Amino acid sequence: MTTDIGAAVSARGLTKRYGATTALHGLDLDIPRGSVFGMIGPNGAGKTTTMRLLLDIIRPTAGELSVLGRSPRDGGAALRRRIGYLPGELHLGTRVKGREFLAHYAEISGPVRKGAVDDLADRLGVDLGRPVRSLSKGNKQKIGLIQAFMHEPELLVLDEPTSGLDPLVQQEFHAMLHEARAAGQTVFLSSHVLSEVQQTAHEIAILKQGRIVERSTVAALRENAVRHVKVVVAEADAAAARAVLDALPGVQGVAATTNGAGTAALSATLDTHVDAFVKAVARLDLVDLTIEEPDLEEMVLAYYGTDVSAGADAEPAADEPEVVR
Structure with missing residues (x-):
């Protein structure tokens, strides 16, 4: 089997093992360019492992993977500049102010349109004049979203993006996703809450213990729920x-x-x-x-039974870099 280089993300037989623990079991995945694709699953299902593989933060044990037509391993920094990434565990302990922090990442990620950072900060309601370490969890999450979106990347990889955000900011984030898709960007987001992706994603994959157990459009899921x-x-x-x-x-x-x-x-x-x-x-x-x-949450929970906690093949915890490009 070969990956689809025309897709934004394409994987065949993607496998990741940590010693005796298998986090991903031969994942096959294609995400069309210009789409919003959601991956649903409880903590430990393999969502974060999948996203780290796309960024070459970790490398697969077996299988093939293509991101924007390149192997993550061979694409290097040039490929990562085409991606906006928000990790699921965002650790921002820096003493610098939000504006300085984002200016530093703008140098890494590539050109940022003049005024883009301020526009995003206004939309999300975050003060860039405060030291990042003094911000609340929700405001740190907003900083993470700004650094992912500010250079208008071809691919956005967002791991639990609305964690810590209040409902009004979540709605603004959803509007940002719709605008990204309208601009031709591809979005790959993960969540353990179905309602977080059903408002924005056209297609959803349900992940259970490192395997995709269902892949469908939101419309089809609603029909069958x-x-x-x-x-x-x-x-x-x-x-x-x-x-x-x-x-x-x-x-x-x-x-x-x-x-x-x-x-x-x-x-x-x-x-x-x-x-x-x-x-x-x-x-x-x-x-x-x-x-x-239709109760989509109820339908998804049926795939997991009554226990939606991390399964036996849960991905091991790992320290997450502050922001990875």
């Missing part, structure tokens, strides 16, 4: 309504409750058989009907 439904009928019609629900394909866990006002509520979960469900319950004498939005 479980919905919670509730049918309210007159109490006298409850038995007949339950019989209808029990006979329908895709309906599970039917439970009935009465409210003392002469009605009964039947709750259940529903998979993709929405059309059959709606046509069947339309023949009932309904008091109320609720079909909730």
Whole structure:
């Protein structure tokens, strides 16, 4: 097998072992240029290991890897200047002020458009005149985002990018991602929270213990996700309504409750058989009907069972450089 050099990121059989522990098991991955691609998985699933391999911070045990048409190992500093990277564990202990810190990384990353740093600082709401070490976790994260975005790289690699950010800043970050994609940049971001990527990513890979267990568009995931439904009928019609629900394909866990006002509520979960469900319950004498939005979090958790903590093949912890180019 060979990697797709036309993709922003392409991997075949990518494997990483730390002694007896395998963090990645033969990963195959293609990320199209100009897309926003999200990788979902609990801590220890292998997300950070994958991203470090792209930056040549660590090197694969086996497999092939191409980033922007180059091998990370051969591309060197020239390739890294085409990438904006935000590590998942951002350690910023420097005494220098935010503006000086970013000026230093601007010299490393390459040309930065005049005014770009101030524009990003204004959007994210961070004071560049303060020493970096004095900033809160959220404001340090903003500094990390600025250094990743400021040189408008071809590829953005963002590991848990909204960690420590308040909801309003998260929305601004999402707008930045949409703008990056519109400008032709490629974004590869990771998270253990599905809602963080479903607002911005077109395609998602679900990672479990170093293996991709599902890859799909957000739209397809929504179509296949479980919905919670509730049918309210007159109490006298409850038995007949339950019989209808029990006979329908895709309906599970039917439970009935009465409210003392002469009605009964039947709750259940529903998979993709929405059309059959709606046509069947339309023949009932309904008091109320609720079909909730698909719960993507619930669907993703089904891949992990009840335990979403680091698995047996979790990637070992490692010290993260402050900011890596």
